[in-house]
Amino acid sequence: MTDEVVLAAENVTKHFAASRGRRFGLGKRPPVRAVEDVSLNLTAGRITAMVGESGCGKSTVARMLARIYPPTKGRILLRGKEVTDSRAYRRNVQMVFQDPFASLNPFHKVHYHLARPLKLHGHARTKAEVDEQVAALLERVSLTPVEQFMHKLPHELSGGQRQRVAIARALAAQPVALIADEPVSMLDVSIRLGVLRLLEKLAREENLALLYITHDIASARYFADDILVMYAGQLIEQGPSQRVTDDPAHPYTKLLLSAAPDPDQVDDEEDTTDHGEPPSLISPPSGCRFHPRCPVALPTCSTTAPLFTALADDHHTACHLYDPATVAG
Amino acid sequence: MPRSPKIIAGGVILVFFILLALVGPVLVDGDPTKTTDVGLAGPSAAHWLGTTQSGQDVLAQVVYGARVSLGVGLLSALIATVLSIVVGLIGGYAGGVVDEVLSLLTNIFLVLPALPLVIVLAGYLPSRGVTSVAAVIAVTGWAWGARVLRAQTLTLRGRDYVQAAKASGERAWRIIFAEILPVEFPVIATSFLATVLAAILAEAGLSFLGLANLSTVSWGTMLYFAQNNQALLVGAWWWFIPPGLCIALIGAGLGLLNFGIDEIANPRLRTVLPKRRKRFGAGR
Structure with missing residues (x-):
């Protein structure tokens, strides 16, 4: 296993023009600040999970990494370089979408979905080569008998089977990094584990850098090597999944973990604390964006935004509670 | 197989007229323009x-006229559909300035009153052959289809499978014509049939006004000559009723077929016939 950073985001920011909302005079509507100043590294052979509640900007980060949206600010580096040629970039970075019922064109057969990236990226030229590689891809995602699945239309497949086709399509380009945007949230609970295991196996076999985006911190802990926690468009904690889940630093991570059901700790006491609502991304709270919901907020939290503090070599959090300056003062 | 009565009825009518146009002239002998002594x-x-007044055989005229009327209808619908696909899909997918320009063009053609424009254009045509009449009708009739297809493309553009095709590195033209176009087939088919119908009517209208080539026999020119010779006043109903009925019938056939396709594409439009209840204890 190499420790090579294959895909990195440096201070990427994404603002969307709001289609609704109050205009100030004749000026532009204020933008939705979907992602603010996020930096992350994806390492070959490691699975990184990005966790956060709905609307916190996880999918936007995924789509920027897959070059579906251009970032408003910041850079995305592939093996340390900015790549301008989008086809070369896409050959290396592929994405699996959340909803397998929407991500496959209803008009095209499975064979077509897998053959296109093979031809596009020049991995197969003749018809025989294409057929052979399509069969191999279906084999790798365990859709057998291969001949039977090759000629099916998406509506003839179940959700899990469709998601396997989508994964095979992403692999067809032979990428070095794979972005999986909530790959199992639309699937039945009973087949989620199978799809996750498949992703894990493929990532290890291919030495892929896998970014697993989820709102389910429990599955992130089970599945990923590292965890990034996002809140309201910003990263607030990152570290090895074991550490982040066993010894969370940021109050929001603690909140997330307490919300996840834990079969080992059956707690009779009903949790009645009101944890509030996620903030508006059009006018986010001042200072630390989490301060209105934070149970341990300090006076400084509402005025100054916290910087990342290292708790250990590989465990960082953005919270005033751990900032030596604040603690000393 | 669709078992919708609308599709069956529409299909039967359409097939009848297509057969009439294709093999009719073989079965009905006689030149539609040949004049004889037995007038009216x-x-x-x-x-x-x-x-007719000049002793031409009305049946032969109806049969040969079907060729011209259907031919003009199909040809101009083909041209109009290709135009509307190109304008609608490219505009809808590209967005921005391209979309603005193409939308503006579409809107201009939408608000132009079609019939007067057709009349003006037809008046200046160097030749009034079947092809040029079809072209004129197509030029004035593509905008509705383009508008519908643009709207459809706007909704499809944001779909995940289009984004996925983009993310896997497909070029824009390939996304437009291989990912979006096939999904819009039902819409294109209905808009094609509607355009055929509109074109047949427009051709009949033009010919009736004497603006098409009057030496070709079509249902429209038949009506033109019937009108000019006061067929209604002299009671020659057999002269104007057959071509008029043919136009009405083919219109009904195309309309029914269109509704049928709509029902397949959108099951909520389906007419539900009340099922006949089985009678229990019959014969008691």
Whole structure:
């Protein structure tokens, strides 16, 4: 296993023009600040999970990494370089979408979905080569008998089977990094584990850098090597999944973990604390964006935004509670 | 297989007229333009649908006229559909300035009153052949289809499978014509049939006004000559009813087929016939 950073985001920011909302005079509507100043590294052979509640900007980060949206600010580096040629970039970075019922064109057969990236990226030229590689891809995602699945239309497949086709399509380009945007949230609970295991196996076999985006911190802990926690468009904690889940630093991570059901700790006491609502991304709270919901907020939290503090070599959090300056003062 | 009565009825009518146009001239002997001494004769064994003022056989004219009317309809619908696909899909997918320009063009053609424009254009045509009439009708009739297809493309553009195709590195033209176009087939088919119908009517209208080539026999020119010779006043109903009925019938056929396709594409439109209840204890 190499420790090579294959895909990195440096201070990427994404603002969307709001289609609704109050205009100030004749000026532009204020933008939705979907992602603010996020930096992350994806390492070959490691699975990184990005966790956060709905609307916190996880999918936007995924789509920027897959070059579906251009970032408003910041850079995305592939093996340390900015790549301008989008086809070369896409050959290396592929994405699996959340909803397998929407991500496959209803008009095209499975064979077509897998053959296109093979031809596009020049991995197969003749018809025989294409057929052979399509069969191999279906084999790798365990859709057998291969001949039977090759000629099916998406509506003839179940959700899990469709998601396997989508994964095979992403692999067809032979990428070095794979972005999986909530790959199992639309699937039945009973087949989620199978799809996750498949992703894990493929990532290890291919030495892929896998970014697993989820709102389910429990599955992130089970599945990923590292965890990034996002809140309201910003990263607030990152570290090895074991550490982040066993010894969370940021109050929001603690909140997330307490919300996840834990079969080992059956707690009779009903949790009645009101944890509030996620903030508006059009006018986010001042200072630390989490301060209105934070149970341990300090006076400084509402005025100054916290910087990342290292708790250990590989465990960082953005919270005033751990900032030596604040603690000393 | 669709078992919708609308599709079956529409299909039967359409197939009948297509057969009439294709093989009719073989079965009905006689030149539609040949004049004889028996003018304005009613239906008889010799002339099943009677004759015109100058003794031409009305049946032969109806049969040959089907070729021209259907031919103009299909040809101009083909041109109009290709135009609307190109304008609608490219505009809808590209967005921005391209979309603005193409939308503006579409809107201009939408608000232009079609019939006067067709009349003006037809008046200045160097030749008034079937092809040029079809082209004129197509030029004035593509905008509705383009508008519908643009709207459809706007909704499809944001779909995940289009984004996925983009993310896997497909070029824009490939996304437009291989990912979006096939999904829009039902819409294109209905808009094509509607355009065929509109074109047949427009051709009949133009010919009726005497703006098409009057030496070609079509249903429209038949009506033109019937009108000019006061067929209604002299009671020669066999002269104007057959072509008029043919236009109405083919219109009904195309309309029914269109509704049928709509129902397949959108099951909520389906007419539900009340099921006949089985009677229990019959014969008691």
